Each structure stands twice: as C-alpha cells, then as structure tokens.
Amino acid sequence: MRHAHTVEQVRAAEAELAGQPLMDRAVAGLAATCARLLRERRGRVYGSRVLVLAGSGDNGGDALFAGAALARRGAAVSAVLLSPEKAHRAALAALRATGGQVTTDQNVGLADFARADLILDGIVGIGGRSGLRPAAAPYATAPRTGLLVAVDLPSGVDADTGEVAGAALRADLTVTFGTHKPGLLIDPGAGHAGPVQLVPIGLRPPAAPVQALQHADLAALLPRPGAESDKYRRGVLGVRAGSERYPGAAQLVVAGALHGGAGAVRYLGRPGAEVVRRHPEVLLGDGRVQAWVVGPGSGEATVEALDATLAAEVPVLVDADGLTELARRGPGALAGRTAPTLLTPHTGEAARLLGGAATAERCAAARLRTARELADRYGATVLLKGSTTVVARPDGTARVNPTGTSWLATAGSGDVLAGLAGALLAAGLDPFDAASAAAYLHGLAGRLAAAGGNRLPFGSVHSTVGDRGEAPVTARQVAAALPAAWRNATAPQGGSQQDAAGLGD
Numbered sequence: 044m045r046h047a048h049t050v051e052q053v054r055a056a057e058a059e060l061a062g063q064p065l066m067d068r069a070v071a072g073l074a075a076t077c078a079r080l081l082r083e084r085r086g087r088v089y090g091s092r093v094l095v096l097a098g099s100g101d102n103g104g105d106a107l108f109a110g111a112a113l114a115r116r117g118a119a120v121s122a123v124l125l126s127p128e129k130a131h132r133a134a135l136a137a138l139r140a141t142g143g144q145v146t147t148d149q150n151v152g153l154a155d156f157a158r159a160d161l162i163l164d165g166i167v168g169i170g171g172r173s174g175l176r177p178a179a180a181p182y183a184t185a186p187r188t189g190l191l192v193a194v195d196l197p198s199g200v201d202a203d204t205g206e207v208a209g210a211a212l213r214a215d216l217t218v219t220f221g222t223h224k225p226g227l228l229i230d231p232g233a234g235h236a237g238p239v240q241l242v243p244i245g246l247r248p249p250a251a252p253v254q255a256l257q258h259a260d261l262a263a264l265l266p267r268p269g270a271e272s273d274k275y276r277r278g279v280l281g282v283r284a285g286s287e288r289y290p291g292a293a294q295l296v297v298a299g300a301l302h303g304g305a306g307a308v309r310y311l312g313r314p315g316a317e318v319v320r321r322h323p324e325v326l327l328g329d330g331r332v333q334a335w336v337v338g339p340g341s342g343e344a345t346v347e348a349l350d351a352t353l354a355a356e357v358p359v360l361v362d363a364d365g366l367t368e369l370a371r372r373g374p375g376a377l378a379g380r381t382a383p384t385l386l387t388p389h390t391g392e393a394a395r396l397l398g399g400a401a402t403a404e405r406c407a408a409a410r411l412r413t414a415r416e417l418a419d420r421y422g423a424t425v426l427l428k429g430s431t432t433v434v435a436r437p438d439g440t441a442r443v444n445p446t447g448t449s450w451l452a453t454a455g456s457g458d459v460l461a462g463l464a465g466a467l468l469a470a471g472l473d474p475f476d477a478a479s480a481a482a483y484l485h486g487l488a489g490r491l492a493a494a495g496g497n498r499l500p501f502g503s504v505h506s507t508v509g510d511r512g513e514a515p516v517t518a519r520q521v522a523a524a525l526p527a528a529w530r531n532a533t534a535p536q537g538g539s540q541q542d543a544a545g546l547g548d
C-alpha cells in the first residue's frame with residue numbers, strides 16, 4: 044500500500060523528530076537520484092549542466108544542497124533564486140563553496156533552463172500556497188531539453204489535493220520525502236509529478252487519509268473460493284441494467300460481473316433473452332442476490348429499478364441512469380437504507396449529484412474534494428471515475444487508483460466496471476474495498492488489453508497514460524482481459540508485472 048499524508052500530518056511528524064538530520068537524509072536521496080539520472084543520460088555526472096530553481100524555503104534549501112553535492116562530483120551547477128532575500132542561507136553558502144554560479148536574473152535563469160541536462164525544481168514544496176507566483180510562472184512553459192526533477196512535489200501543485208491553480212511545473216520524476224503527498228497521486232497534480240520516488244527520512248506519520256493499492260494489496264483483497272464454496276457463497280449479483288434502447292449496457296455489466304468472479308448473475312431487465320443468448324450462465328427473474336447493480340442504460344425502467352433495489356437489504360451499486368435519477372431525488376433517497384450503497388459517477392454525474400454551481404470541469408479539477416463531498420452528503424461510498432479514479436468513504440478516507448490507461452475512456456467501459464465492482468460487493472467485500480479493488484483490476488485489464496500480446500513495459504503498471512505500443516480497446520476486450528488481470532495481480536511474488544519503480548512502499 045502506498046500511503047499519502049497531508050501537509051499538516053507531515054509537519055506534526057517532522058516536529059516529533061526535531062533536531063534530527065531530516066534534511067540531510069532528504070538531500071542525500073535527492074542527490075543520489077539526480078546522479079543516477081545523469082549517468083543514465085550522459086554516462087557520467089562530471090561535466091553535466093545542472094540548474095537549481097530555488098525558492099524561499101527549505102524546498103529551495105534541499106535543491107541547493109543537492110546542487111552542491113552534484114557540483115562536488117564535477118557537475119557545472121548554477122542556481123537561479125526566485126526570492127533572493129529569503130533563499131536558504133546555509134544551502135546557498137554550500138553551493139557557492141563548490142564554485143556554483145548563482146543568479147537572480149530570470150532571463151539568465153530561463154536561458155540556463157533551456158540548455159541544462161538536469162533541472163531541480165526547488166521553487167516551493169509543502170509550504171506552497173495557491174499556485175505559482177509570477178516570477179516562477181514562466182518556468183512552467185519554458186522550453187527545455189533536459190530532465191526536470193521535482194523536489195518533494197512539482198511547484199504549483201497543491202500537496203493535499205492535487206489541484207493546480209494556474210501554472211505548475213511538469214516533472215519527469217518527483218523525489219518526495221518521508222511519505223507520499225495526496226497531490227502526487229491525484230490528477231491533475233499526478234500528471235505533473237511523473238513517476239514518484241519516495242526517500243525514507245524516518246518520519247512516523249499517523250494513519251494515512253489517502254492510500255493507493257499495490258499488487259499485493261489487491262491480491263489480499265480479491266476473494267478466493269474455498270473447498271466449500273458454491274455459487275451463493277461466492278456471491279450472486281442482481282443486475283437491473285440495460286433497456287430496449289440500450290441493450291448493450293446489460294451485456295457489458297454482466298460480462299464485467301462474470302469475468303470479475305461473481306458466483307452467478309441474476310438479470311432483471313427487458314433484454315433478458317438477448318443477455319442469456321450471449322451469456323447462458325445468467326439466471327433470469329426474481330430470486331436471492333447478495334448485491335445489486337442498478338442504472339447502466341436502464342432508461343425508462345430506471346425509476347422502478349431504483350425503487351426496488353434501494354429497498355433491498357443488500358449492498359447496492361448505483362451507476363449511470365440510476366445516478367441521474369438519484370440526483371433528482373437527492374441524498375434523502377438513501378436515508379432509509381440498511382445496507383451500504385456505492386455510487387460510481389463520472390465527473391458529469393458527480394456535478395449533477397452535487398447540484399448548485401458544480402460542473403464536470405470543476406469536479407475533474409478537484410477530484411478528491413468532489414468524491415469526499417459526495418460521500419459525505421449521500422452517506423455512501425463514492426467511486427469517482429476519470430483520469431485518476433478516487434474512492435471516498437463518508438468519513439473522508441480515500442483510495443486513489445494507480446492503474447489504467449487513457450484508452451479506457453471508451454463507451455461501455457464504465458458498465459464493465461460496475462459489473463466487476465458489483466461482483467466484489469456480492470462476494471462480501473465492503474464497498475470501499477470492492478470499489479478500489481475493482482478500479483485497480485479494471486485499469487490493469489485495460490492496460491493488458493491495450494498491450495495485446497505484448498508485455499507491459501517494465502515498471503509501467505502504475506502509469507495511467509496511454510503508452511506507445513498500446514492500441515485502442517473496446518469495453519468487451521476489457522471485460523475479456525479481467526481474468527488475465529486477476530492472474531497477474533494474484534500470481535506468486537506479487538504478480539509478474541509488479542511495479543518495479545520502487546513504488547511498493
């Protein structure tokens with residue numbers, strides 16, 4: 044499991060260790076990573092051109108000290124100060140002592156930025172507030188050919204939420220200290236961070252409010268049938284989805300559920316005969332179920348379907364048309380529920396559920412806040428779909444999904460996810476685990492389907508951008524790839540594609 048802590052928690056954990064050389068450890072890790080990158084890119088550190096962007100606090104101090112360490116190994120290091128009168132004194136002195144050049148002229152800084160082999164972004168770290176200031180903003184868009192390493196987090200990204208107010212630096216790699224920050228795991232911030240490397244510095248923060256599953260966590264969560272299992276123990280999922288107008292949604296929900304481990308699927312909806320023709324395993328008509336999925340493509344049947352499922356004393360996953368109807372009814376519609384509810388909106392549906400001034404764009408820009416607010420208002424677990432899928436509980440605890448590919452933004456992909464998450468609910472996982480495990484498995488299946496027979500590039504499981512060598516996928520292909528994803532995640536040694544970029548903390 045990756046754990047991400049808020050700035051307030053990091054500050055408190057840091058205070059407990061006051062007097063210990065936290066900064067030395069941070070700088071040692073940062074300098075070692077930069078040296079490795081330079082060796083990989085240029086063969087050696089000696090003679091490389093390094094630029095340090097230094098702001099007014101300890102984040103600038105880390106970057107300047109690391110610059111000094113690289114200068115001692117023969118790199119030509121220059122620093123541009125964005126807040127000259129407040130620059131970290133000891134770190135500046137250390138850089139100067141190695142012969143490093145220091146400037147306050149932003150034109151010189153921008154020229155160095157263009158030609159440096161490696162740039163250290165030490166403008167601002169966890170002390171940052173409300174976006175980049177004007178002196179730093181040009182570095183967000185200035186041309187460069189070298190690698191940019193963000194110190195602790197990319198400047199301009201909000202550490203607690205991943206929100207970006209205005210411009211932010213875009214890193215090739217982020218070296219973060221002590222613990223992950225939520226803003227490194229959630230878009231748009233995650234997109235600015237690139238791969239994240241954690242340098243342990245001895246912090247002992249409390250329980251993390253934001254987590255990201257890893258392969259081993261998924262393997263521990265996924266149900267495994269025992270010798271005594273029958274279809275009822277493995278979980279029967281009831282599906283009220285699809286309509287004459289949208290028969291495909293029913294097929295895809297059922298496919299997601301069957302490939303996602305449901306013991307059986309009971310289908311209640313109009314295109315029943317068609318569903319059984321495609322999936323002969325499906326049961327039709329009323330009967331015992333352990334969870335419901337309601338809403339995908341349910342069209343004119345939605346009102347009745349929502350009434351029936353919300354009255355049931357088993358977990359219910361509400362998606363698509365079901366969410367639009369729920370938005371019309373408001374949070375009170377869930378007040379009498381005795382079993383958990385899981386809502387799986389995309390940002391447009393989230394905006395409808397929130398009402399008021401909420402828009403899809405605003406919800407996408409503030410994913411963590413949106414998921415938490417919805418979970419709080421509706422008293423339900425919420426899986427907010429998108430470039431970073433966020434799962435939030437009413438108490439505010441959240442999980443962010445590290446798997447996926449932009450190819451998953453395809454028609455019907457959400458129907459497959461609903462069926463899969465429904466199958467895990469029916470198997471007895473609580474909604475938080477069911478939703479986060481389903482998002483992880485669905486993202487991994489998307490990657491495997493997009494890669495076809497090719498192996499995923501080493502260490503790329505937790506990249507959510509469509510990579511080279513990947514092809515477009517259909518929702519059916521994603522459903523069909525779920526067993527491969529399941530095998531991949533549960534294979535001995537934590538899965539053959541286990542992330543290899545040092546993210547398994």
Ligand SMILES: NC(=O)C1=CN([C@@H]2O[C@H](COP(=O)(O)OP(=O)(O)OC[C@H]3O[C@@H](n4cnc5c(N)ncnc54)[C@H](OP(=O)(O)O)[C@@H]3O)[C@@H](O)[C@H]2O)[C@@H](O)CC1
Pocket residue numbers: 053054057065066069098099100101102103105126166167168169170171172173174175176179194195196199220221244246
């Ligand atoms: N915590 C830990 O365990 C460890 C932390 N370590 C390191 O310390 C870093 C935190 O250092 P920090 O507290 O000095 O804050 P930091 O981010 O450098 O900002 C400083 C000042 O910047 C300013 N400023 C604010 N917003 C701004 C903006 N948008 N754009 C520009 N400037 C802005 C504002 O000052 P102002 O100008 O308003 O007076 C603010 O006070 C942390 O990220 C990590 O790198 C490690 O060394 C080891 C262990």
Ligand SMILES: [K+]
Pocket residue numbers: 102164165166167168193194195196197198
């Ligand atoms: K930074």
